Amino acid sequence: MAGLFHRRLRLRTLHAGEERPTPSPTAAPERRPFSRVTPEDMAFFSKIIPGRTITDPDILEASNMDWLKSVRGFSEVLLRPQTTEEVSQILGYCNSRNLAVSPQGGNTGLVGGSVPVYDEIILSTALMNNILNFDSVSGILSCQAGCVLESLSLYLEDKDYIMPLDLGAKGSCHIGGNVATNAGGLRLLRYGSLRGTVLGLEVVLADGRVLDCLATLRKDNTGYDLKQLFIGSEGTLGVITAVTILCPRKPKAVNVAFLGCESFEQLLQTFQLCRGMLGEILSAFEFLDRECMRLLNTHLKLANPITDCPFYIVIETSGSNPTHDEEKLHQFLEEAMTSSQVIDGTVATEEAKIKALWSLRERVTEALTHDGFTYKYDISLPVERIYQLVTDMREHLGDRAKSVVGYGHVGDGNLHLNITSPTKDPNLLASIEPFVYEWTARFQGSISAEHGLGLKKRNYIYYSKASLAVALMGNIKIMLDPKGILNPYKTLPDDLQ
Numbered sequence: 001m002a003g004l005f006h007r008r009l010r011l012r013t014l015h016a017g018e019e020r021p022t023p024s025p026t027a028a029p030e031r032r033p034f035s036r037v038t039p040e041d042m043a044f045f046s047k048i049i050p051g052r053t054i055t056d057p058d059i060l061e062a063s064n065m066d067w068l069k070s071v072r073g074f075s076e077v078l079l080r081p082q083t084t085e086e087v088s089q090i091l092g093y094c095n096s097r098n099l100a101v102s103p104q105g106g107n108t109g110l111v112g113g114s115v116p117v118y119d120e121i122i123l124s125t126a127l128m129n130n131i132l133n134f135d136s137v138s139g140i141l142s143c144q145a146g147c148v149l150e151s152l153s154l155y156l157e158d159k160d161y162i163m164p165l166d167l168g169a170k171g172s173c174h175i176g177g178n179v180a181t182n183a184g185g186l187r188l189l190r191y192g193s194l195r196g197t198v199l200g201l202e203v204v205l206a207d208g209r210v211l212d213c214l215a216t217l218r219k220d221n222t223g224y225d226l227k228q229l230f231i232g233s234e235g236t237l238g239v240i241t242a243v244t245i246l247c248p249r250k251p252k253a254v255n256v257a258f259l260g261c262e263s264f265e266q267l268l269q270t271f272q273l274c275r276g277m278l279g280e281i282l283s284a285f286e287f288l289d290r291e292c293m294r295l296l297n298t299h300l301k302l303a304n305p306i307t308d309c310p311f312y313i314v315i316e317t318s319g320s321n322p323t324h325d326e327e328k329l330h331q332f333l334e335e336a337m338t339s340s341q342v343i344d345g346t347v348a349t350e351e352a353k354i355k356a357l358w359s360l361r362e363r364v365t366e367a368l369t370h371d372g373f374t375y376k377y378d379i380s381l382p383v384e385r386i387y388q389l390v391t392d393m394r395e396h397l398g399d400r401a402k403s404v405v406g407y408g409h410v411g412d413g414n415l416h417l418n419i420t421s422p423t424k425d426p427n428l429l430a431s432i433e434p435f436v437y438e439w440t441a442r443f444q445g446s447i448s449a450e451h452g453l454g455l456k457k458r459n460y461i462y463y464s465k466a467s468l469a470v471a472l473m474g475n476i477k478i479m480l481d482p483k484g485i486l487n488p489y490k491t492l493p494d495d496l497q
Helices: 002-012 039-048 057-064 084-097 149-157 175-180 264-281 290-300 322-338 351-362 364-369 383-400 426-432 435-442 458-463 467-480
Strands: 101-104 121-124 131-135 140-144 198-204 210-213 239-246 253-261 282-289 311-319 344-348 373-380 403-409 414-421
Touching (some): 149 175, 253 264, 253 322, 264 282, 264 311, 264 322, 282 290, 290 403, 322 344, 344 351, 351 364, 373 435, 383 403, 383 426, 458 467
Antiparallel strands (some): 140 239, 198 210, 253 344, 373 414
């Protein structure tokens, strides 16, 4: 085994002066020589999960198509296990038969990572939706991977706790998928990433073995932290079946301010002021540009609650003392307005108005789907560079694009750059890529801040990761999934598939 690793590492590592591999111009590589499903295979699956082996073309259509309707697979089999043991039996059998498997949660991914590329068997966690345990003293929740994020949030609310992450897709996405993609979301500024809040995982490996790392300890320094391998691995190393996660207490006071700025420089100055004056109660600092607001108004009929501005900010505070928090927020807003960093704004303390203001940020993705075919880029950059990419992209594309918009998480340097055209346009795509990745690499950014690589971005990994790092990823994949049956064609570049 060590010799195999050494050979592969030597072959896949680029040396000084060597060019990085050229990404494949096609959306998907050729189908690899996996087996095809036979009647005998179907009989086995039906025995293991009776009534939950789906071949209905209408049901399969939804599972074969991604949320953006930009990637479509051709799977003829959808499996819906309910237990870890069932997942173990399914993967053990598929591994022995060399049948490729596409794990799927809520299918809300944006990079083509959650649907088959060819005829891979879809393994859905939708029925693995049980809450296993909640410790009200420590705030540690244990649940199956198929639990919908919003359902977990509602469960915790009754117990005076909240989930440490919040996403626009919370009504559909699964916690297992969130962990598998290391989703960031709207609360990362306050509560950190899932790499910190996830305490344990249960994972079924490609050969059916069950790795039980479902710890409920906040501190455990005995050996390697294996769960970190699977957080952000996009279902390529194993299928997450259960999660333990540390949940914060529900804040007693929540305020949301929606503000307008004349320039991105003023927005950044507001961010600096905000961090200094709001400190421990600041839980979110999001932005969207004027073009986003235009799309929200045009396609979703959402009204702008303040004066028309080039940039908008959503600030959320959450704390334990309503009077204290409101006083701090008032002082911050007074300073921001007096110094002309902010030209207009509104504040919400009631739940209905808070939701209305948040919808202006959360529903931008939805508005974009009505504007035409969307090219989505999830970029991490030094905060001062975030909007420069949007400006440069508009100048680069000129009138070839219908819309070029920017929004995202200022608090953690994450830009969502979206470009639309009336229909899918290969010439426009050729103008966007690799320009967007070259630009990102030039400023030491990441081509995937929180969405993952999936199918769409796998070949651009070298713009963000050193060749040795990518080669080691390939070797980890070989160790855990030697036959490569789990989510093939995804995450790793074609030269490592």
